[in-house]
Amino acid sequence: MTAHTLTIDDAELDDLVNYAELEYHPSAPIGIEIDNSTMSASVQWIDKTGEYITPTEKYFNYHEIFSQIWKCTLTPAGIPTYGTTPSGAGLDLTGASGDVMSRYPNVQVKYELDGDFQRYWVAPFDSNHVGFSYHPNCYAGGGTLHDHWFSGVYEANGYLDGADSKFKLGSATGKVPISGEVAYPDCPNSGRFTIDDALLFAANKGTGWTISGVYSDALYQLLYYIRYGTRDSQAKSGIGVVNKPTGSGFAGENTGSNSIDSNLDYWGTGKGTGTDGLVAISVLNRQNPWGNVWKFTPGINIMADGSCRVTKQNGTGTIAGTLPEGSYETLPVKLPLADNYISTFQTDRLGALTFMPLAVTGTSSTGACDSYYHSAINPVIVLSGGCWDAVLASGVGDRAAYYAPSYSSRYVGARLEFRP
Numbered sequence: 001m002t003a004h005t006l007t008i009d010d011a012e013l014d015d016l017v018n019y020a021e022l023e024y025h026p027s028a029p030i031g032i033e034i035d036n037s038t039m040s041a042s043v044q045w046i047d048k049t050g051e052y053i054t055p056t057e058k059y060f061n062y063h064e065i066f067s068q069i070w071k072c073t074l075t076p077a078g079i080p081t082y083g084t085t086p087s088g089a090g091l092d093l094t095g096a097s098g099d100v101m102s103r104y105p106n107v108q109v110k111y112e113l114d115g116d117f118q119r120y121w122v123a124p125f126d127s128n129h130v131g132f133s134y135h136p137n138c139y140a141g142g143g144t145l146h147d148h149w150f151s152g153v154y155e156a157n158g159y160l161d162g163a164d165s166k167f168k169l170g171s172a173t174g175k176v177p178i179s180g181e182v183a184y185p186d187c188p189n190s191g192r193f194t195i196d197d198a199l200l201f202a203a204n205k206g207t208g209w210t211i212s213g214v215y216s217d218a219l220y221q222l223l224y225y226i227r228y229g230t231r232d233s234q235a236k237s238g239i240g241v242v243n244k245p246t247g248s249g250f251a252g253e254n255t256g257s258n259s260i261d262s263n264l265d266y267w268g269t270g271k272g273t274g275t276d277g278l279v280a281i282s283v284l285n286r287q288n289p290w291g292n293v294w295k296f297t298p299g300i301n302i303m304a305d306g307s308c309r310v311t312k313q314n315g316t317g318t319i320a321g322t323l324p325e326g327s328y329e330t331l332p333v334k335l336p337l338a339d340n341y342i343s344t345f346q347t348d349r350l351g352a353l354t355f356m357p358l359a360v361t362g363t364s365s366t367g368a369c370d371s372y373y374h375s376a377i378n379p380v381i382v383l384s385g386g387c388w389d390a391v392l393a394s395g396v397g398d399r400a401a402y403y404a405p406s407y408s409s410r411y412v413g414a415r416l417e418f419r420p
Helices: 010-015 057-062 195-203 214-228 233-237 349-353
Strands: 030-035 044-046 070-074 080-082 099-105 107-114 117-124 148-152 157-161 166-170 209-211 281-283 294-296 300-302 308-311 328-330 357-359 371-373 381-384 399-403 416-418
Touching: 030 214, 080 099, 099 214, 099 416, 107 349, 117 214, 117 349, 148 214, 166 195, 195 209, 214 233, 214 308, 233 281, 300 381
Parallel strands: 371 399
Antiparallel strands: 030 044, 030 117, 070 080, 070 099, 099 148, 107 117, 148 416, 157 166, 209 416, 294 381, 300 308, 308 328, 381 399
């Protein structure tokens, strides 16, 4: 296993406020507490002992986990070239120099249920803290432990590679996101784009390539909650491309639209030029983390009775639209058989780490603030994030679980991923 650690200037740490007294050291565990006795979307930051803390934005910018989220271009063999800033200054974003990806650190995690309180902590991958273990994403992709992964900055596009005549997924600016029911150029299944198509087109790039799945999406969601101290992602970071007309064909926005690539701060956060709701957003170096097009989320099936199957935490088994026997674990508590905003998450460790709903009595501004649409057939796949006309039924935790693995729609695309 090869580490790709990005260095931080230790001299800069002197400016952090009281990190020694409050255990705000940039490599220390940091977490959140969710109080389920209230419907507040806010979460409380906690240190490794569970004491309440108030970290500054600057602290997160130097934290060993969050400071490692850097944009790069990635070759098919998985060789990264980083920009001169986390946001990717100096990189070729067109795809000509490689897929435009963001490097995310894998982490160790600790979860605790204490009455109405759910507590989550993250610690650096190579740390040694009592009660922590590797997040399931550390094993995803075959069961080999790895300390980081790469996720597409943009929603996936598609292209025919002349070198081997295979259709593949890419991540680049200025592209039409690939989706179903649309005559996408050179796509062998033009007019069809299912979850299994997405997995195949990603795998056509070579070993380690896939699409963003249940564990990487959940880890991104956890990092978001910890970084921003809220579950109301749309209110905090922008509502995303969610207020456009239904239209026909692909009616969202192309990748990198509305000058968003040049509207980013040092850390890759920003919005396109224009009206919130009609322009892309970028958070933790990921554009359109919600809105624009739904994204397939492989590694999970939900059944009509609410049973939830999740790919095995040790990373073994086969990832497909329908998870085969021997490839999954089943959550101990069934998911709600109703459509509404998520109010509380499952409380067992796996259900909590994947942020599956326990109850759906929330609103767009209370509880988890994100929608859940339930299963009615066996099995269904999961879509994440919402699309261009979803309005406030979108967000970092938005999940739709009512379509068969054969589902293909102009509203649904994918996000490319690479695992070392």
